[in-house]
Amino acid sequence: MRLIRSGDIPSRKRDSYRYITEPTTPQTLVGRALRSVRRVLIGRPLESSQAAHQHLSKVQALAVFSSDALSSTAYATEEILLILVLAGSAAYNYVIPIGIAIAALLGIVVFSYRQTVHAYPQGGGSYIVTKDNLGRSPSLLAASSLMTDYILTVAVSISAGVAAITSAFTGTRPYAVEIAVTAIVLIMIANLRGLQESGRIFAVPTYLFVFGMAILIVLGFAGWLGIGITPHRVVDTIPPATHGLTLFLILRAFASGCAALTGVEAISDGVPAFKEPRDQNAAKTLVAMGLILGSMFLGVTFLSQHYHLVPVENETLISQLTRVVVGTSPFYYFVQAATAAILLLAANTSFADFPRLAYFLARDRFMPRQFTLRGDRLGYSTGIAVLALTSSALVIIFGANVSHLIPLYAVGVFISFTLSQASMTYRWWRMDTARRNYVAMFINGLGALTTGVVAVIIIATKFVGGAWIILLLLPFIIVNLLGIRRHYDNVAAQLRLTLEQIRNRPVTWTRDSATVVALDRLNRPAIRAIDYAQTVSGDITVVHVAEEGDDANEMREKWDKAGIQLPLVIIESPYREVLGPLVNYIEELHRSKGGGTLTVILPEFVPAHWYEIFLHNQTAWRLRAALWSHPGIAVTSVPYHLKR
């Protein structure tokens, strides 16, 4: 290809030319102002070729991909207790068994996903793994489950983070929703800036949180054993039992606590973002994350049981625990701040995962193709924006209340866990005997089985509380994904032309195809359009709609005197319609000309200032819109620009 520059005119037929552009500059003041704002918020655009260079170390990756999982320590134990206290103080005997069961489940899931990471070094999200092994329908179930849960993760994490703030500073309580939405917008902007910078932003709070929780738990156990600080008693009385201590209640508490596992799959999705050797680094990070999460969760659960903490409306359990162990000391504020920070940023995991999943789905034509487009900083802007919008809506609808959101949460995660692990199990099974690894197959099988059972428990116990919403939503989403795919397939089938077909197409065009010029009065724009029409065709009809009889006669007289060598049709419209009669006439002319392509030429005048368009009937626009649905009619706007 020959490279051409500004102003070069490509001349030789059949050749192709290259022309490379720099970022363009908007020409209006408003456009430039908007661009400046965008530059400040998001940064300078990156070239497409710079995409591959952003990779994370294990320490960074742990922060980026695990903030969601780790941060659930901040609310998981509280959600267990919230259910158990319905049965009164006797229920406290079950806190620790439930905690251990969840920790064991975590172990199984981590080891299952460890195998996924090795099997899919290019990124093993549930959608990809399920599509690869179980086929289209299960993969769409996995995808839609995950999408709902990503949105919920943002809403839940942000709401919990705001709860940490309002626990410490009670004056901020009325502004919970506003703070939450602001946080979502800030995280959205950070993600539009790109991944590497997010890595840097997220490392600090994640490690501060882990550090703070570690000290809190050590001090808590020391107090338990009578060493060091004497615990401060918190005097909350357990409310009277309203429910019997049934198996159902215990399972419901367990199901609520399973929120602790959300986000565990993030590392397996994000393998390509690791430094080489990707899969090994990712597997190590995954195990490290499992250990940290398990210890923190068990620590908080044991201490909450020991100190007999009671969940209350206006203060989080972590806040209570910290006050019991260290009092309202500076360290208390440090823990609250770190908790708030990691929770607000935990949402970031979803901001990494949702747009990527949407990209995969859009690439497979299950979602609008806008989700495949990369923004200035190479992030999938559409996915990022849609996630921010939907999660903000959830936060507003549920008033930034974690306990109201929890019944909807974790349903999707466990469905996708189950599908992902079942896919891995089947993958081992399909392999020829030489490569089949029975231990690995057992691990994934156990993972699939346990997460499947847990999914059933979660759905059954949370059904009335809100899980039904998700169960209605999932088929709705799947039907839409399939509908979009069907549409794109239809379109592709209708638009496709092989090179063979292009080469062999019949050449039937003539230089005098039927052309209509519609005009309002005989002024400069109209004459320009008439002259233009004569450059494109020799078969021209000029039409004019007359609303009153006088108008018709006046136009006819002028036309006769103007001496233009074209036929004029005056459409008399006694009911003062303009569009309808014009469209009807054009349709009839099109039919009687034999139905080839008819060109409608519209003079259009462009005022000097945008606000002046309201001072004119935009008949040309409305006519173009009306003709849009008419096959075989090409519409040409011939603009006439006013200078003042």
Place this chain on the structure above:
Amino acid sequence: MRLIRSGDIPSRKRDSYRYITEPTTPQTLVGRALRSVRRVLIGRPLESSQAAHQHLSKVQALAVFSSDALSSTAYATEEILLILVLAGSAAYNYVIPIGIAIAALLGIVVFSYRQTVHAYPQGGGSYIVTKDNLGRSPSLLAASSLMTDYILTVAVSISAGVAAITSAFTGTRPYAVEIAVTAIVLIMIANLRGLQESGRIFAVPTYLFVFGMAILIVLGFAGWLGIGITPHRVVDTIPPATHGLTLFLILRAFASGCAALTGVEAISDGVPAFKEPRDQNAAKTLVAMGLILGSMFLGVTFLSQHYHLVPVENETLISQLTRVVVGTSPFYYFVQAATAAILLLAANTSFADFPRLAYFLARDRFMPRQFTLRGDRLGYSTGIAVLALTSSALVIIFGANVSHLIPLYAVGVFISFTLSQASMTYRWWRMDTARRNYVAMFINGLGALTTGVVAVIIIATKFVGGAWIILLLLPFIIVNLLGIRRHYDNVAAQLRLTLEQIRNRPVTWTRDSATVVALDRLNRPAIRAIDYAQTVSGDITVVHVAEEGDDANEMREKWDKAGIQLPLVIIESPYREVLGPLVNYIEELHRSKGGGTLTVILPEFVPAHWYEIFLHNQTAWRLRAALWSHPGIAVTSVPYHLKR
């Protein structure tokens, strides 16, 4: 002109043809549904030629044009008392003198306007009369004063009507604003249906109101004289005096009472709607209206003073007066209902006047030309809709409270009275001595003088309370009217071509003007656009924006194989912009081709269902919008319609 039918092809050059249409039928389901709703609400469209046939008898015209004026009896006395009671019970001595002064003023105004009716049988609104005699600037002051007052009339009348309802049925009080807005919408629909039917609708409540008030006043005076019914005492105590009984307070009370005169000019505006002999019928109706209004106003004022009624928050004065005279009897409910009905319908006077004034202004190019267009039933739909919208906004802002609106009211009316009467005086003065009528000149001069003095009093006494808003608004409106006129004059000057100029224009066109086809991929719409381009020009450049390097190479290969005999320019856009680089390239090509008209041809595919457009990047639309501001670039959309 030869009449042609559907499908006839006009063939002979230079001829003009007639083609007459019936009302068209929308082709989509939604379009047809909307049309059915419109038919039910507004009725079948009328032909333009049916316009002149709707004329009113004197009895009908009194109802249509006087409901505004007559209905002000319902609140004018109350507004006088509201001011006077600020000075305590001593102020009651001034009620009757103020009432008589206002009645005298009414007499002067009626006789002044009687002369306007005879002088302007084609309709003598203040704008027309002032323009005719004093010139542009005074006429625009009259017009803008009237427009603000028409809007206020709707807001005040509707609010007062709703007050009559909420006085009788206290349960409806919280819904005052909702009831008021609903009433405005219903009146709007009635007006969109057309004048004749409004005449029928409005006659009944107007005469019921006059009848009810007449009986009430007769019974009231009978009670006063000790005949018939014994009045029921209403025990409202006069609140302690907060203001001294100053001249300013008395003038303020007078100014508030002048609201009684609003609407008196309506008949002079509406002379053309009367049956022949128009001016005589109109003059008689005007005098009749003055007599009825004067008697009712004085009756209510005398009785209110006699029974020492005190204005209160939740009940209107008329409601109190009726309860005093007849108790809470069925007749009480009849009077309340008739009052509510006439007030709600009084707004109709403005719905007749505002759109007509806007039409006159738009015809003179001081307002957007949409105000000249007549709707299905020949009403000026834009004016009707704008009045409904702005008055609803006022009702909402002022919470449907009459006393809050009154300080803004009547300012405009008296400014326009003054200008109109001054114009009439000057008109007599200008006449040659033979035709000059000194008595008539004296009457109009007296009218101008008194209304001028009253205008000053109103502005001075209501200034702080709200009249300042009107005084700021009027110059703002006038500046805008002038700006719109300047714009239309500018446009006309730029677009105008004489027949001479058309005949003698240089014919410079060539059949091979520069043409660009922009395409996304080599599919059916693109090939259709390329083939279409070859019907209109022999100088074609095809352009394609490649976002990634691979895309560029793939396109180049396909192009080479497709064997299309046209040059292809591939614009490489490393920053993934599409629009900017394309526009830049087109601009450069346009410049290097010498700047004649360049045609940009855009393949555009039209999905089978409207909601599917969200599944595609509407690059064609966005490109067309971006090119709209580029002089000399014609844009052609070549549609490709999907079937499913």
